[in-house]
Amino acid sequence: ETGVTQSPTHLIKTRGQQVTLRCSSQSGHNTVSWYQQALGQGPQFIFQYYREEENGRGNFPPRFSGLQFPNYSSELNVNALELDDSALYLCASSPRPGAIQYFGAGTRLSVL
Amino acid sequence: QQQVKQSPQSLIVQKGGIPIINCAYENTAFDYFPWYQQFPGKGPALLIAIRPDVSEKKEGRFTISFNKSAKQFSLHIMDSQPGDSATYFCAASIGSGAGSYQLTFGKGTKLSVIP
Numbered sequence: 001e002t003g004v005t006q007s008p009t010h011l012i013k014t015r016g017q018q019v020t021l022r023c024s025s026q027s028g029h030n031t032v033s034w035y036q037q038a039l040g041q042g043p044q045f046i047f048q049y050y051r052e053e054e055n056g057r058g059n060f061p062p063r064f065s066g067l068q069f070p071n072y073s074s075e076l077n078v079n080a081l082e083l084d085d086s087a088l089y090l091c092a093s094s095p096r097p098g099a100i101q102y103f104g105a106g107t108r109l110s111v112l
Numbered sequence: 113q114q115q116v117k118q119s120p121q122s123l124i125v126q127k128g129g130i131p132i133i134n135c136a137y138e139n140t141a142f143d144y145f146p147w148y149q150q151f152p153g154k155g156p157a158l159l160i161a162i163r164p165d166v167s168e169k170k171e172g173r174f175t176i177s178f179n180k181s182a183k184q185f186s187l188h189i190m191d192s193q194p195g196d197s198a199t200y201f202c203a204a205s206i207g208s209g210a211g212s213y214q215l216t217f218g219k220g221t222k223l224s225v226i227p
Contacts, residue, residue, distance in 0.1 A: 002155070018220030031210075042118075042201050043156065056214050090155050091184070098213045100146075103151030 002026060004093050004104035011079050014109045021107045025093030031055070033075040033101055034066060037088040049074055050097050063078045080090045080111075115139050116204050118218025125192055126226050133221045135202035140183070142204040146215070147176065147187050150199045159200075160187075192196045192225045199223070 003026035003029045013019050025032050037044035044060035049068035063079040072093070078085055088108050092101035117136045125131045137145075144163055148156035161178045162169045162185065169176045173190040189196055202218045 002157070004155070035215075040220075042116075042203075042219050043215070045214040045216065048214060058214060092155075098144075098207055099216065100158055100161075103148075103157065105153065105155045 002093075002102035003105065004091060004102050006089075006091050006107050007102040008107060009105070010108045010110075012112065014112050015081055015083060017081050017111075018077065018079045019081060019090075019109060021078075021089050021109070023074045023076070023091030023093075023104060025072045025074065025091075026102055029093035029095050029102075030072050031094045031097050031099070032068055033092045033094070034074070034076045035090040035092065035103075036060075036085075037090055037106070039087070043090055046076070048097065055097055059064065081111045083111050085109065114168050115142075115216050116202060116218045118221060120221060121219070122222045122224075124224045124226060127193060129192050129225070131189050131192055131196075131225075133200055133202070133223075134184065135186065135218050136182075136184045137204050138183065139206070139216075141203070141206045142216075143177070143207050144205045145178065145185050146203050146205075147174070148201045148203060150201065150219075150220075156201060189223075190225055192223075194225045194227050196223050197223055 005024045033048040034046040037043040047057040048055045060095040091104045092103045136145045146161035147159045175188040178185045203215045
Protein backbone atom coordinates (compact mmCIF):
# COMPACT_ATOMS: atom_id res chain seq x y z
CA GLU A 1 0.00 0.00 0.00
CA THR A 2 1.19 3.54 -0.82
CA GLY A 3 -0.21 5.31 2.23
CA VAL A 4 -2.29 7.57 -0.02
CA THR A 5 -5.96 7.34 0.87
CA GLN A 6 -8.89 8.69 -1.11
CA SER A 7 -12.52 9.14 -0.19
CA PRO A 8 -15.14 8.26 -1.06
CA THR A 9 -14.44 5.07 -2.99
CA HIS A 10 -17.48 5.43 -5.20
CA LEU A 11 -19.84 8.31 -5.89
CA ILE A 12 -22.92 8.79 -8.03
CA LYS A 13 -24.04 12.29 -9.02
CA THR A 14 -26.41 13.80 -11.55
CA ARG A 15 -25.53 16.23 -14.30
CA GLY A 16 -25.18 19.81 -13.08
CA GLN A 17 -24.33 18.88 -9.50
CA GLN A 18 -21.09 19.64 -7.69
CA VAL A 19 -18.72 17.10 -6.14
CA THR A 20 -15.77 17.15 -3.73
CA LEU A 21 -13.21 14.37 -3.63
CA ARG A 22 -10.65 14.04 -0.87
CA CYS A 23 -7.09 12.80 -0.66
CA SER A 24 -4.82 12.18 2.29
CA SER A 25 -1.20 12.16 1.21
CA GLN A 26 1.56 9.89 2.46
CA SER A 27 3.31 11.11 5.60
CA GLY A 28 6.11 13.53 4.77
CA HIS A 29 4.80 14.31 1.28
CA ASN A 30 4.10 17.99 0.49
CA THR A 31 3.05 17.59 -3.15
CA VAL A 32 -0.25 16.26 -4.43
CA SER A 33 -1.28 15.68 -8.04
CA TRP A 34 -4.74 14.80 -9.35
CA TYR A 35 -5.46 12.74 -12.44
CA GLN A 36 -8.63 11.73 -14.30
CA GLN A 37 -8.71 8.20 -15.74
CA ALA A 38 -11.55 7.51 -18.15
CA LEU A 39 -12.50 3.88 -18.75
CA GLY A 40 -9.88 2.13 -20.89
CA GLN A 41 -7.60 5.18 -20.95
CA GLY A 42 -4.45 6.32 -19.21
CA PRO A 43 -4.63 8.88 -16.40
CA GLN A 44 -4.75 12.53 -17.51
CA PHE A 45 -3.11 15.23 -15.38
CA ILE A 46 -5.56 17.72 -13.86
CA PHE A 47 -3.34 19.81 -11.56
CA GLN A 48 -0.65 19.66 -8.89
CA TYR A 49 -0.42 21.37 -5.51
CA TYR A 50 2.84 22.07 -3.71
CA ARG A 51 2.83 23.59 -0.23
CA GLU A 52 -0.78 24.76 -0.64
CA GLU A 53 -0.23 26.49 -4.00
CA GLU A 54 -1.23 25.29 -7.47
CA ASN A 55 1.99 24.19 -9.18
CA GLY A 56 0.84 23.30 -12.67
CA ARG A 57 -2.40 22.56 -14.45
CA GLY A 58 -3.40 20.30 -17.31
CA ASN A 59 -5.97 20.93 -20.02
CA PHE A 60 -9.06 20.97 -17.80
CA PRO A 61 -11.69 23.74 -17.56
CA PRO A 62 -11.91 26.09 -14.53
CA ARG A 63 -14.85 24.13 -13.11
CA PHE A 64 -12.18 21.70 -11.93
CA SER A 65 -10.60 23.31 -8.89
CA GLY A 66 -8.56 22.17 -5.93
CA LEU A 67 -7.22 22.93 -2.52
CA GLN A 68 -4.32 21.75 -0.43
CA PHE A 69 -4.43 22.12 3.33
CA PRO A 70 -1.60 22.81 5.83
CA ASN A 71 -1.38 19.07 6.59
CA TYR A 72 -0.92 18.57 2.80
CA SER A 73 -4.19 16.71 2.33
CA SER A 74 -6.09 17.85 -0.73
CA GLU A 75 -9.51 18.25 -2.30
CA LEU A 76 -10.66 18.16 -5.89
CA ASN A 77 -13.87 20.04 -6.61
CA VAL A 78 -15.84 19.73 -9.82
CA ASN A 79 -18.75 22.08 -10.51
CA ALA A 80 -21.55 21.73 -13.06
CA LEU A 81 -20.91 18.03 -13.58
CA GLU A 82 -21.16 16.69 -17.12
CA LEU A 83 -21.69 13.10 -18.25
CA ASP A 84 -18.09 13.00 -19.57
CA ASP A 85 -16.80 13.66 -16.06
CA SER A 86 -17.58 10.03 -15.23
CA ALA A 87 -14.17 8.52 -14.51
CA LEU A 88 -11.76 7.25 -11.89
CA TYR A 89 -10.11 10.20 -10.14
CA LEU A 90 -6.64 9.46 -8.86
CA CYS A 91 -4.61 11.35 -6.32
CA ALA A 92 -0.83 10.96 -6.14
CA SER A 93 1.50 12.31 -3.49
CA SER A 94 5.25 12.85 -3.61
CA PRO A 95 7.87 14.24 -1.22
CA ARG A 96 8.52 17.13 -3.63
CA PRO A 97 7.63 18.15 -7.20
CA GLY A 98 9.42 15.87 -9.66
CA ALA A 99 9.88 13.00 -7.21
CA ILE A 100 8.20 9.62 -7.58
CA GLN A 101 4.43 9.90 -7.40
CA TYR A 102 2.57 7.38 -5.24
CA PHE A 103 -1.04 6.84 -6.25
CA GLY A 104 -4.11 6.15 -4.18
CA ALA A 105 -6.76 3.65 -5.28
CA GLY A 106 -8.96 6.41 -6.64
CA THR A 107 -12.57 7.58 -6.45
CA ARG A 108 -14.95 6.19 -9.06
CA LEU A 109 -17.36 8.99 -10.06
CA SER A 110 -20.45 8.23 -12.09
CA VAL A 111 -22.47 11.13 -13.50
CA LEU A 112 -26.01 10.25 -14.57
CA GLN B 113 -2.96 15.63 -28.98
CA GLN B 114 -1.64 12.38 -27.60
CA GLN B 115 2.00 12.91 -26.70
CA VAL B 116 2.78 9.32 -25.66
CA LYS B 117 1.60 6.51 -27.93
CA GLN B 118 1.53 2.99 -26.47
CA SER B 119 1.15 -0.38 -28.17
CA PRO B 120 -0.20 -3.00 -28.20
CA GLN B 121 -3.55 -2.32 -26.56
CA SER B 122 -3.65 -5.88 -25.23
CA LEU B 123 -1.23 -8.78 -25.02
CA ILE B 124 -1.57 -12.45 -24.14
CA VAL B 125 1.52 -14.55 -23.38
CA GLN B 126 2.24 -17.95 -21.92
CA LYS B 127 3.86 -18.22 -18.50
CA GLY B 128 7.62 -17.82 -18.92
CA GLY B 129 7.26 -15.74 -22.07
CA ILE B 130 8.70 -12.24 -22.54
CA PRO B 131 5.97 -9.66 -23.25
CA ILE B 132 7.21 -6.43 -24.82
CA ILE B 133 5.27 -3.16 -24.62
CA ASN B 134 6.30 -0.22 -26.75
CA CYS B 135 5.89 3.53 -26.37
CA ALA B 136 6.75 6.48 -28.58
CA TYR B 137 6.82 10.12 -27.57
CA GLU B 138 6.77 13.39 -29.47
CA ASN B 139 7.98 16.03 -27.04
CA THR B 140 11.80 16.06 -26.96
CA ALA B 141 11.68 18.01 -23.69
CA PHE B 142 10.56 14.88 -21.82
CA ASP B 143 13.37 13.75 -19.53
CA TYR B 144 11.81 11.12 -17.25
CA PHE B 145 10.11 7.94 -18.45
CA PRO B 146 8.40 5.73 -15.83
CA TRP B 147 6.33 2.59 -16.26
CA TYR B 148 3.35 1.95 -14.02
CA GLN B 149 1.46 -1.26 -13.26
CA GLN B 150 -2.23 -1.14 -12.38
CA PHE B 151 -4.36 -3.97 -11.02
CA PRO B 152 -8.18 -3.77 -11.10
CA GLY B 153 -9.50 -1.57 -8.29
CA LYS B 154 -6.05 -0.17 -7.50
CA GLY B 155 -4.14 2.94 -8.42
CA PRO B 156 -1.07 2.78 -10.68
CA ALA B 157 2.14 1.67 -8.97
CA LEU B 158 5.62 2.62 -10.19
CA LEU B 159 7.53 -0.36 -11.64
CA ILE B 160 10.68 1.10 -13.11
CA ALA B 161 11.81 4.39 -14.63
CA ILE B 162 14.58 5.67 -16.89
CA ARG B 163 16.16 8.97 -17.89
CA PRO B 164 17.35 9.61 -21.46
CA ASP B 165 21.07 9.49 -20.61
CA VAL B 166 21.00 5.65 -20.44
CA SER B 167 19.84 3.14 -23.06
CA GLU B 168 18.77 0.33 -20.75
CA LYS B 169 17.79 -0.23 -17.14
CA LYS B 170 17.01 -3.51 -15.37
CA GLU B 171 15.21 -4.05 -12.10
CA GLY B 172 14.52 -7.68 -11.30
CA ARG B 173 12.50 -9.18 -14.17
CA PHE B 174 11.67 -5.77 -15.66
CA THR B 175 13.84 -4.03 -18.27
CA ILE B 176 13.39 -0.68 -19.99
CA SER B 177 15.08 -0.14 -23.34
CA PHE B 178 15.37 3.48 -24.46
CA ASN B 179 16.13 4.83 -27.94
CA LYS B 180 16.53 8.60 -27.74
CA SER B 181 17.04 9.19 -31.47
CA ALA B 182 13.89 7.26 -32.35
CA LYS B 183 11.98 8.75 -29.40
CA GLN B 184 10.90 5.28 -28.34
CA PHE B 185 11.10 3.19 -25.20
CA SER B 186 9.89 -0.26 -24.28
CA LEU B 187 9.23 -2.52 -21.31
CA HIS B 188 10.30 -6.16 -21.31
CA ILE B 189 9.09 -8.59 -18.63
CA MET B 190 11.35 -11.61 -18.30
CA ASP B 191 9.96 -14.99 -17.22
CA SER B 192 6.42 -13.60 -17.01
CA GLN B 193 4.08 -15.03 -14.38
CA PRO B 194 0.28 -15.10 -14.04
CA GLY B 195 0.66 -12.57 -11.22
CA ASP B 196 2.03 -10.08 -13.78
CA SER B 197 -1.41 -9.94 -15.40
CA ALA B 198 -2.33 -6.26 -15.12
CA THR B 199 -2.55 -3.08 -17.16
CA TYR B 200 0.77 -1.39 -17.85
CA PHE B 201 1.17 2.30 -18.60
CA CYS B 202 4.17 4.13 -19.93
CA ALA B 203 4.49 7.78 -19.03
CA ALA B 204 6.75 10.77 -19.54
CA SER B 205 7.39 14.06 -17.80
CA ILE B 206 9.50 17.19 -18.01
CA GLY B 207 11.71 18.20 -15.10
CA SER B 208 11.59 21.96 -15.39
CA GLY B 209 9.76 24.86 -16.98
CA ALA B 210 6.14 25.05 -18.03
CA GLY B 211 4.26 21.81 -17.47
CA SER B 212 7.04 20.38 -15.36
CA TYR B 213 6.57 17.18 -13.37
CA GLN B 214 3.11 16.36 -14.72
CA LEU B 215 3.01 12.78 -15.95
CA THR B 216 1.71 12.23 -19.49
CA PHE B 217 0.48 8.64 -19.77
CA GLY B 218 0.00 6.29 -22.69
CA LYS B 219 -3.38 4.59 -23.09
CA GLY B 220 -2.23 1.37 -21.43
CA THR B 221 -1.62 -2.26 -22.35
CA LYS B 222 -3.67 -5.02 -20.76
CA LEU B 223 -1.37 -8.00 -20.22
CA SER B 224 -2.68 -11.49 -19.59
CA VAL B 225 -0.19 -14.23 -18.67
CA ILE B 226 -1.66 -17.69 -19.18
CA PRO B 227 -0.46 -20.51 -16.88
